[in-house]
Amino acid sequence: MKQARSARTRQALIEAAAGEFDRHGYAGSSLAQISKAAGISMGALTFHFSSKEELAATVRSRGHYATTAVVHEVSATEAAPAQAVVQLTLALARLLQDEAVVRAAARLTQERPGAAADWDSAWAPTISDWLHGPGAEGSDPAAFSALATLLVLGTEADMRRHAAAPEAGHSPVRQLSRVWELSLSGAAAPDGAGTGDGVPCRSAGGHG
Numbered sequence: 001m002k003q004a005r006s007a008r009t010r011q012a013l014i015e016a017a018a019g020e021f022d023r024h025g026y027a028g029s030s031l032a033q034i035s036k037a038a039g040i041s042m043g044a045l046t047f048h049f050s051s052k053e054e055l056a057a058t059v060r061s062r063g064h065y066a067t068t069a070v071v072h073e074v075s076a077t078e079a080a081p082a083q084a085v086v087q088l089t090l091a092l093a094r095l096l097q098d099e100a101v102v103r104a105a106a107r108l109t110q111e112r113p114g115a116a117a118d119w120d121s122a123w124a125p126t127i128s129d130w131l132h133g134p135g136a137e138g139s140d141p142a143a144f145s146a147l148a149t150l151l152v153l154g155t156e157a158d159m160r161r162h163a164a165a166p167e168a169g170h171s172p173v174r175q176l177s178r179v180w181e182l183s184l185s186g187a188a189a190p191d192g193a194g195t196g197d198g199v200p201c202r203s204a205g206g207h208g
Contacts, residue, residue, distance in 0.1 A: 010048045012038045014062060014101070017055045021104040023163075026056055026111050056108055057116035063105025067122035070095055081130040085148050086180050092123060093155045093173045106156050124149050147183065151176060 016038035020029040031052055035045045049055040074088045095102050102119070109119040127148050131141035158172045 006048075009040060009044055013040060013045055013048055013055070014058055016040075018059050018062070018101040018104040021056060021059055021108055022100045026052075026108055031055070053115070056112070059101055060105045060108050060116040060119065063099070063102045063119055064117040064122045066099060066102055067092065067095060067105070067119065071123050071126050075126070081133060081135055082144065082184075084130055085127050085144065086184070088123065088127065089148050089152050089155075089180070090173065090177060092152050093176050096156050096159055097173055103156070103159070107160070120149070120153070123152070151179060 013034065017029070017034045020034050020037055024033075029052070031042065031045060031049075034052075034055065035042045038045070049058065070091045071088065074084055074091055077084065077087065079087060096106065105117075105119040108115070124145075128141070128145045131145050155172050155176050158175070162170055162172070
């Protein structure tokens with residue numbers, strides 16, 4: 001019972017910290033704000049986390065883990081390299097949209113690179129590996145990798161901008177899908193194209 005209660009308290013603090021770091025960044029968040037957001041005393045907070053830096057590192061680790069899981073899911077589809085990259089960017093966009101801990105990890109990486117596990121290290125190297133691996137012939141791997149990375153980071157920035165100034169009907173995920181459609185026009189569309197969940201992509205060999 002005591003261990004379960006301790007685990008719930010720790011989880012509540014991590015979720016509250018993710019929300020604060022997501023909205024206000026590292027410098028704009030305080031342990032007092034996180035304690036209040038979690039509804040947990042400062043004494044209990046400092047029992048689990050001795051400093052804001054330790055709490056931020058934990059949030060980054062959780063966001064990194066969640067992102068790595070998505071990378072593994074996309075990799076398991078054994079799609080062609082270029083198609084896998086597009087699928088992954090869309091999956092990352094949805095993850096950013098749905099998970100505050102991932103948005104917080106992304107923001108903390110921008111504000112304090114190298115302080116803990118960088119969020120983009122969970123996915124950017126995999127994109128490069130796919131595009132430089134077997135079956136990716138005929139493409140410019142460096143340019144394609146750079147494009148994919150910029151689109152993910154741009155989508156994250158777009159989400160943050162619209163969180164501060166919401167716009168009715170705006171969907172960063174649908175927008176990213178449309179950008180891929182325009183970038184890869186003239187190729188066959190995969191299942192789900194036109195719904196915001198899939199985009200046209202050039203055919204290539206498997207990356208597994």
